[in-house]
Amino acid sequence: MNTKYYLTEVDKNPLSIYCYHNLMGETFIESHHHDKGQFLYTEGGVVHVKTKNRIYFLPARHYMWIPPGLQHAIYPSSPKVIMRNLYFPVPTNAGRFYYKEGIYPINNLLMELLLHTKQWNGDIVKSQRNKFTIALAFKAILEQTVSRSLHIELPQATDHRLISIIKYLTDHIHQEHLLPELASRFSMTDKSLYRLFKKDVGMSFIKYYTQLRIFKSLEYLMNSDYTISEIANMIGYISLPTFSNTFNKVMGKRPSEYRKSNEIYLED
Known part of the structure; x- marks a missing residue:
């Protein structure tokens, strides 16, 4: 339809x-x-x-x-x-x-x-x-x-500068981004960029960026063609243990556990 x-x-x-x-x-x-x-x-x-x-x-x-x-x-x-x-x-x-x-x-x-x-x-x-x-x-x-709602969400930016910055982060998710380098790229000081994140989306740069990466990894975990190590690299993590530990903090389970528990069986 x-x-x-x-x-x-x-x-x-x-x-x-x-x-x-x-x-x-x-x-x-x-x-x-x-x-x-x-x-x-x-x-x-x-x-x-x-x-x-x-x-x-x-x-x-x-x-x-x-x-x-x-x-x-x-x-x-x-x-x-x-x-x-x-x-x-x-x-x-x-x-x-x-x-x-x-x-x-x-x-x-x-x-x-x-x-x-x-x-x-x-x-x-x-x-x-x-x-x-x-x-x-x-x-x-x-x-x-009903159990407790899972906070798998990010606030929408409203400031035009932050909208551009978040789009850049999303488009270049495979790279690791640090606040000073990002601020410099967008002609801002570290402090001004930090304040912009806090003011516009209500969270720090590192929290927003971490959640953006982990939520993006959920898409890749549904594709069995990628190993966990490859997925870590695809969202800018050089270290597999760091990715796994961060994923566990955000989602409450390891990437491998998440993949196993979300195998598709509802077929048409």
């Missing part, structure tokens, strides 16, 4: 639960919002979800809850990415979970129910008793089994 077409269909029936599964290919979904809350699950790579203020890095085998009305765009990291979406009406008295975006690991119960829905597409309405009951149960289980 055409992406623009399906986005206009999501809210046509305000009482339905809308289901949409697809292989994204090279496409991206332009900035939009919907009245329903969105459960977004991905396989095969990382999906970037961009809101006005943040960039979320949604890794395979995780889901993101996108609350009603939140403006967002979706960019896949690979043509192999599969997205599985369920859109739910959210009443105004719903729990806090449904009104806050977040990224969460998927549990086995949700995975089984999601597998059950993978042949569904379009509106699921009350008269479809079997499907509707399962979809409602899925929504309830989301809130009841």
